[in-house]
Amino acid sequence: MTxxxxxxxxxxxxxxxxxxxTDIEKDMIDVKADLKQTERVLKNEIRKECGLVLxxxxxxxxxxxxxxxxxxxxxx
Numbered sequence: 429m430t431x432x433x434x435x436x437x438x439x440x441x442x443x444x445x446x447x448x449x450t451d452i453e454k455d456m457i458d459v460k461a462d463l464k465q466t467e468r469v470l471k472n473e474i475r476k477e478c479g480l481v482l483x484x485x486x487x488x489x490x491x492x493x494x495x496x497x498x499x500x501x502x503x504x
Contacts, residue, residue: 429437495501
């Protein structure tokens with residue numbers, strides 16, 4: 429194998445590696461975008477869940493307040 433052939437082989441491998449790295453970089457950009465979208469969705473879902481929990485706490489608190497005010501219930 430001549431020096432020129434060896435250089436051509438090395439060049440082909442470098443070009444192949446460059447293409448692979450470029451593809452990986454593109455994939456990483458897509459992954460980052462997907463992660464940002466997922467993060468937005470999760471934050472939104474967490475806010476909804478927190479709202480539901482707080483609504484339920486408020487509802488139970490109202491029930492307990494009414495129960496405390498009704499002295500007829502406490503006849504032990």
